Amino acid sequence: MERWHSVSVLSDIRPGEVAGVRIDGHEVVLWREDTPAASLHAWEDRCPHRGMRLSFGFVRGDAMGCLYHGWQFGAAGRCRLIPAHPQVRVPASIHVRAYGVREHAGLAWVNMEGTDGFPVHATHWPDDVQPVRSVHVRRGATQLRQAIGLEAVDGMAWRGSVGLAVHEPVAGQAMLHVVCARSGEPAPTPVALSHWASRLRDAVESGNPTATIMGELA
Ligand code: FES
Known part of the structure:
Protein backbone atom coordinates (compact mmCIF):
# COMPACT_ATOMS: atom_id res chain seq x y z
CA MET A 1 0.00 0.00 0.00
CA GLY A 100 9.95 9.22 -2.67
CA VAL A 101 11.38 11.29 0.19
CA ARG A 102 10.22 14.48 1.91
CA GLU A 103 11.47 16.54 4.83
CA HIS A 104 8.71 18.00 6.93
CA ALA A 105 8.02 18.84 10.59
CA GLY A 106 11.54 17.81 11.63
CA LEU A 107 11.18 14.33 10.14
CA ALA A 108 12.27 12.40 7.06
CA TRP A 109 9.28 10.81 5.30
CA VAL A 110 9.69 8.01 2.75
CA ASN A 111 7.18 6.58 0.28
CA MET A 112 8.35 3.34 -1.32
CA GLU A 113 5.65 3.41 -4.00
CA GLY A 114 5.83 6.95 -5.35
CA THR A 115 5.96 10.63 -4.52
CA ASP A 116 2.28 11.59 -4.47
CA GLY A 117 -0.24 11.99 -1.69
CA PHE A 118 1.86 13.46 1.10
CA PRO A 119 -0.28 13.22 4.26
CA VAL A 120 -3.04 15.79 3.84
CA HIS A 121 -2.93 16.70 7.51
CA ALA A 122 0.73 17.70 7.04
CA THR A 123 -0.35 21.15 5.89
CA HIS A 124 -1.40 21.87 9.49
CA TRP A 125 1.94 20.87 10.99
CA PRO A 126 4.49 23.58 11.83
CA ASP A 127 7.49 23.93 9.54
CA ASP A 128 9.99 25.42 11.96
CA VAL A 129 10.56 22.36 14.07
CA GLN A 130 13.45 21.10 16.15
CA PRO A 131 14.03 17.33 15.99
CA VAL A 132 14.51 15.97 19.50
CA ARG A 133 14.94 12.21 19.51
CA SER A 134 13.90 8.84 18.13
CA VAL A 135 13.20 6.10 20.68
CA HIS A 136 13.02 2.39 19.95
CA VAL A 137 9.99 0.75 21.56
CA ARG A 138 9.70 -3.02 21.81
CA ARG A 139 6.01 -2.99 21.02
CA GLY A 140 4.04 -2.78 17.78
CA ALA A 141 3.16 0.53 16.16
CA THR A 142 -0.57 0.06 16.81
CA GLN A 143 -0.03 -0.18 20.58
CA LEU A 144 2.29 2.83 20.54
CA ARG A 145 -0.17 4.90 18.48
CA GLN A 146 -2.94 4.08 20.94
CA ALA A 147 -0.71 5.16 23.83
CA ILE A 148 -0.10 8.59 22.30
CA GLY A 149 -3.60 9.06 20.84
CA LEU A 150 -2.53 8.94 17.20
CA GLU A 151 -5.13 7.60 14.78
CA ALA A 152 -3.63 8.06 11.28
CA VAL A 153 -0.76 5.71 10.47
CA ASP A 154 0.93 8.49 8.48
CA GLY A 155 0.02 11.25 10.91
CA MET A 156 1.51 13.10 13.85
CA ALA A 157 0.08 13.68 17.32
CA TRP A 158 0.63 17.25 18.48
CA ARG A 159 0.45 18.15 22.17
CA GLY A 160 1.06 21.87 22.34
CA SER A 161 4.41 22.45 20.64
CA VAL A 162 5.50 18.81 20.88
CA GLY A 163 4.96 16.55 17.86
CA LEU A 164 5.00 12.75 17.98
CA ALA A 165 5.16 10.28 15.08
CA VAL A 166 5.37 6.50 14.97
CA HIS A 167 7.25 4.30 12.54
CA GLU A 168 7.20 0.51 12.39
CA PRO A 169 10.49 -0.77 10.93
CA VAL A 170 9.44 -4.40 11.40
CA ALA A 171 6.33 -6.01 12.84
CA GLY A 172 6.24 -5.80 16.62
CA GLN A 173 8.89 -3.06 16.88
CA ALA A 174 8.27 0.67 16.67
CA MET A 175 10.12 3.95 16.64
CA LEU A 176 8.72 6.98 18.44
CA HIS A 177 9.93 10.26 16.91
CA VAL A 178 9.78 13.37 19.09
CA VAL A 179 10.02 16.91 17.69
CA CYS A 180 9.27 20.36 19.06
CA ALA A 181 8.01 23.46 17.26
CA ARG A 182 10.31 26.44 17.78
CA SER A 183 7.43 28.89 18.03
CA GLY A 184 4.07 28.64 19.71
CA GLU A 185 3.28 27.34 23.15
CA PRO A 186 6.18 26.94 25.62
CA ALA A 187 7.56 23.41 25.59
CA PRO A 188 9.89 21.34 27.79
CA THR A 189 13.58 21.54 26.96
CA PRO A 190 14.98 18.92 24.54
CA VAL A 191 16.70 17.18 27.46
CA ALA A 192 13.45 17.05 29.44
CA LEU A 193 11.60 15.79 26.35
CA SER A 194 14.21 13.10 25.84
CA HIS A 195 13.70 11.85 29.42
CA TRP A 196 9.95 12.07 28.92
CA ALA A 197 10.21 9.87 25.81
CA SER A 198 12.19 7.28 27.78
CA ARG A 199 9.50 7.17 30.46
CA LEU A 200 6.77 6.81 27.86
CA ARG A 201 8.68 3.94 26.21
CA ASP A 202 9.10 2.19 29.56
CA ALA A 203 5.38 2.51 30.29
CA VAL A 204 4.35 1.18 26.88
CA GLU A 205 6.74 -1.75 27.07
CA SER A 206 5.52 -2.58 30.59
CA GLY A 207 1.88 -2.32 29.59
CA ASN A 208 1.30 0.44 32.15
CA PRO A 209 -1.13 3.35 31.64
CA THR A 210 0.34 6.27 29.72
CA ALA A 211 -2.36 8.91 30.28
CA THR A 212 -0.46 10.60 33.10
CA ILE A 213 2.77 10.76 31.13
CA MET A 214 0.95 12.07 28.05
CA GLY A 215 -0.82 14.59 30.28
CA GLU A 216 2.52 16.18 31.11
CA LEU A 217 2.60 17.58 27.57
CA ALA A 218 -0.86 19.08 27.48
S1 FES B 1 30.38 -1.76 -5.98
FE1 FES B 1 28.78 -2.36 -4.68
S2 FES B 1 28.99 -4.48 -4.51
FE2 FES B 1 30.52 -3.91 -5.91
Whole structure:
Protein backbone atom coordinates (compact mmCIF):
# COMPACT_ATOMS: atom_id res chain seq x y z
CA MET A 1 0.00 0.00 0.00
CA GLU A 2 1.30 3.44 -0.89
CA ARG A 3 1.93 5.61 2.10
CA TRP A 4 4.48 7.89 3.71
CA HIS A 5 6.56 6.56 6.57
CA SER A 6 8.22 8.79 9.16
CA VAL A 7 11.56 6.99 9.17
CA SER A 8 13.85 9.35 11.09
CA VAL A 9 14.27 12.66 12.86
CA LEU A 10 16.21 15.00 10.56
CA SER A 11 18.97 15.60 13.11
CA ASP A 12 20.05 11.98 12.57
CA ILE A 13 20.90 12.56 8.91
CA ARG A 14 23.19 15.55 8.39
CA PRO A 15 25.06 16.52 5.19
CA GLY A 16 27.39 13.75 4.07
CA GLU A 17 25.79 11.17 6.38
CA VAL A 18 24.29 7.78 5.57
CA ALA A 19 21.78 5.79 7.62
CA GLY A 20 20.12 2.44 7.15
CA VAL A 21 16.43 2.27 8.03
CA ARG A 22 13.72 -0.34 7.64
CA ILE A 23 10.21 0.03 6.28
CA ASP A 24 7.91 -2.95 6.78
CA GLY A 25 10.99 -5.15 6.86
CA HIS A 26 12.55 -3.65 3.70
CA GLU A 27 16.07 -2.26 3.97
CA VAL A 28 16.33 1.39 2.90
CA VAL A 29 19.36 3.67 2.83
CA LEU A 30 18.83 7.30 3.70
CA TRP A 31 21.63 9.66 2.71
CA ARG A 32 22.19 13.37 2.43
CA GLU A 33 24.37 15.07 -0.15
CA ASP A 34 27.47 16.86 1.04
CA THR A 35 26.66 19.89 -1.10
CA PRO A 36 25.18 23.34 -0.40
CA ALA A 37 21.75 21.98 -1.42
CA ALA A 38 22.25 18.95 0.89
CA SER A 39 19.34 17.08 -0.69
CA LEU A 40 18.05 13.99 1.09
CA HIS A 41 17.66 10.66 -0.74
CA ALA A 42 16.02 7.34 0.09
CA TRP A 43 17.02 4.27 -1.93
CA GLU A 44 16.85 0.53 -1.79
CA ASP A 45 19.74 -0.48 0.49
CA ARG A 46 21.31 -2.78 -2.05
CA CYS A 47 24.11 -2.13 -4.52
CA PRO A 48 23.16 -3.32 -8.04
CA HIS A 49 26.69 -4.75 -8.49
CA ARG A 50 27.06 -7.47 -5.86
CA GLY A 51 24.29 -6.60 -3.45
CA MET A 52 26.39 -4.85 -0.77
CA ARG A 53 24.41 -2.65 1.59
CA LEU A 54 24.79 0.95 0.46
CA SER A 55 24.25 2.06 4.04
CA PHE A 56 27.82 0.85 4.66
CA GLY A 57 28.96 3.24 1.93
CA PHE A 58 30.02 6.86 1.74
CA VAL A 59 28.90 10.19 0.34
CA ARG A 60 31.07 12.09 -2.15
CA GLY A 61 29.48 15.44 -2.89
CA ASP A 62 26.22 14.68 -4.66
CA ALA A 63 26.94 10.96 -5.10
CA MET A 64 26.63 7.84 -2.98
CA GLY A 65 29.51 5.37 -3.10
CA CYS A 66 29.43 1.65 -2.40
CA LEU A 67 32.01 0.46 0.12
CA TYR A 68 32.78 -2.80 -1.68
CA HIS A 69 34.07 -1.81 -5.15
CA GLY A 70 33.47 1.92 -5.05
CA TRP A 71 30.76 2.23 -7.69
CA GLN A 72 29.21 5.68 -7.41
CA PHE A 73 25.58 6.58 -7.95
CA GLY A 74 24.18 10.03 -8.73
CA ALA A 75 21.17 11.64 -7.13
CA ALA A 76 18.63 9.82 -9.32
CA GLY A 77 20.21 6.48 -8.44
CA ARG A 78 22.00 5.96 -11.75
CA CYS A 79 25.54 4.57 -11.63
CA ARG A 80 27.94 7.14 -13.00
CA LEU A 81 31.37 5.78 -12.07
CA ILE A 82 32.94 2.33 -11.94
CA PRO A 83 36.42 3.01 -10.52
CA ALA A 84 37.96 -0.17 -11.96
CA HIS A 85 36.84 0.96 -15.44
CA PRO A 86 36.74 4.77 -15.28
CA GLN A 87 36.68 5.08 -19.08
CA VAL A 88 33.51 2.99 -19.41
CA ARG A 89 30.28 4.79 -20.20
CA VAL A 90 27.96 3.21 -17.64
CA PRO A 91 24.66 1.89 -19.06
CA ALA A 92 21.56 3.66 -17.74
CA SER A 93 20.17 0.27 -16.77
CA ILE A 94 22.61 0.15 -13.83
CA HIS A 95 20.84 2.07 -11.14
CA VAL A 96 19.57 1.85 -7.58
CA ARG A 97 15.85 1.97 -6.93
CA ALA A 98 14.96 5.41 -5.57
CA TYR A 99 11.97 6.10 -3.33
CA GLY A 100 9.95 9.22 -2.67
CA VAL A 101 11.38 11.29 0.19
CA ARG A 102 10.22 14.48 1.91
CA GLU A 103 11.47 16.54 4.83
CA HIS A 104 8.71 18.00 6.93
CA ALA A 105 8.02 18.84 10.59
CA GLY A 106 11.54 17.81 11.63
CA LEU A 107 11.18 14.33 10.14
CA ALA A 108 12.27 12.40 7.06
CA TRP A 109 9.28 10.81 5.30
CA VAL A 110 9.69 8.01 2.75
CA ASN A 111 7.18 6.58 0.28
CA MET A 112 8.35 3.34 -1.32
CA GLU A 113 5.65 3.41 -4.00
CA GLY A 114 5.83 6.95 -5.35
CA THR A 115 5.96 10.63 -4.52
CA ASP A 116 2.28 11.59 -4.47
CA GLY A 117 -0.24 11.99 -1.69
CA PHE A 118 1.86 13.46 1.10
CA PRO A 119 -0.28 13.22 4.26
CA VAL A 120 -3.04 15.79 3.84
CA HIS A 121 -2.93 16.70 7.51
CA ALA A 122 0.73 17.70 7.04
CA THR A 123 -0.35 21.15 5.89
CA HIS A 124 -1.40 21.87 9.49
CA TRP A 125 1.94 20.87 10.99
CA PRO A 126 4.49 23.58 11.83
CA ASP A 127 7.49 23.93 9.54
CA ASP A 128 9.99 25.42 11.96
CA VAL A 129 10.56 22.36 14.07
CA GLN A 130 13.45 21.10 16.15
CA PRO A 131 14.03 17.33 15.99
CA VAL A 132 14.51 15.97 19.50
CA ARG A 133 14.94 12.21 19.51
CA SER A 134 13.90 8.84 18.13
CA VAL A 135 13.20 6.10 20.68
CA HIS A 136 13.02 2.39 19.95
CA VAL A 137 9.99 0.75 21.56
CA ARG A 138 9.70 -3.02 21.81
CA ARG A 139 6.01 -2.99 21.02
CA GLY A 140 4.04 -2.78 17.78
CA ALA A 141 3.16 0.53 16.16
CA THR A 142 -0.57 0.06 16.81
CA GLN A 143 -0.03 -0.18 20.58
CA LEU A 144 2.29 2.83 20.54
CA ARG A 145 -0.17 4.90 18.48
CA GLN A 146 -2.94 4.08 20.94
CA ALA A 147 -0.71 5.16 23.83
CA ILE A 148 -0.10 8.59 22.30
CA GLY A 149 -3.60 9.06 20.84
CA LEU A 150 -2.53 8.94 17.20
CA GLU A 151 -5.13 7.60 14.78
CA ALA A 152 -3.63 8.06 11.28
CA VAL A 153 -0.76 5.71 10.47
CA ASP A 154 0.93 8.49 8.48
CA GLY A 155 0.02 11.25 10.91
CA MET A 156 1.51 13.10 13.85
CA ALA A 157 0.08 13.68 17.32
CA TRP A 158 0.63 17.25 18.48
CA ARG A 159 0.45 18.15 22.17
CA GLY A 160 1.06 21.87 22.34
CA SER A 161 4.41 22.45 20.64
CA VAL A 162 5.50 18.81 20.88
CA GLY A 163 4.96 16.55 17.86
CA LEU A 164 5.00 12.75 17.98
CA ALA A 165 5.16 10.28 15.08
CA VAL A 166 5.37 6.50 14.97
CA HIS A 167 7.25 4.30 12.54
CA GLU A 168 7.20 0.51 12.39
CA PRO A 169 10.49 -0.77 10.93
CA VAL A 170 9.44 -4.40 11.40
CA ALA A 171 6.33 -6.01 12.84
CA GLY A 172 6.24 -5.80 16.62
CA GLN A 173 8.89 -3.06 16.88
CA ALA A 174 8.27 0.67 16.67
CA MET A 175 10.12 3.95 16.64
CA LEU A 176 8.72 6.98 18.44
CA HIS A 177 9.93 10.26 16.91
CA VAL A 178 9.78 13.37 19.09
CA VAL A 179 10.02 16.91 17.69
CA CYS A 180 9.27 20.36 19.06
CA ALA A 181 8.01 23.46 17.26
CA ARG A 182 10.31 26.44 17.78
CA SER A 183 7.43 28.89 18.03
CA GLY A 184 4.07 28.64 19.71
CA GLU A 185 3.28 27.34 23.15
CA PRO A 186 6.18 26.94 25.62
CA ALA A 187 7.56 23.41 25.59
CA PRO A 188 9.89 21.34 27.79
CA THR A 189 13.58 21.54 26.96
CA PRO A 190 14.98 18.92 24.54
CA VAL A 191 16.70 17.18 27.46
CA ALA A 192 13.45 17.05 29.44
CA LEU A 193 11.60 15.79 26.35
CA SER A 194 14.21 13.10 25.84
CA HIS A 195 13.70 11.85 29.42
CA TRP A 196 9.95 12.07 28.92
CA ALA A 197 10.21 9.87 25.81
CA SER A 198 12.19 7.28 27.78
CA ARG A 199 9.50 7.17 30.46
CA LEU A 200 6.77 6.81 27.86
CA ARG A 201 8.68 3.94 26.21
CA ASP A 202 9.10 2.19 29.56
CA ALA A 203 5.38 2.51 30.29
CA VAL A 204 4.35 1.18 26.88
CA GLU A 205 6.74 -1.75 27.07
CA SER A 206 5.52 -2.58 30.59
CA GLY A 207 1.88 -2.32 29.59
CA ASN A 208 1.30 0.44 32.15
CA PRO A 209 -1.13 3.35 31.64
CA THR A 210 0.34 6.27 29.72
CA ALA A 211 -2.36 8.91 30.28
CA THR A 212 -0.46 10.60 33.10
CA ILE A 213 2.77 10.76 31.13
CA MET A 214 0.95 12.07 28.05
CA GLY A 215 -0.82 14.59 30.28
CA GLU A 216 2.52 16.18 31.11
CA LEU A 217 2.60 17.58 27.57
CA ALA A 218 -0.86 19.08 27.48
S1 FES B 1 28.99 -4.48 -4.51
FE1 FES B 1 28.78 -2.36 -4.68
S2 FES B 1 30.38 -1.76 -5.98
FE2 FES B 1 30.52 -3.91 -5.91
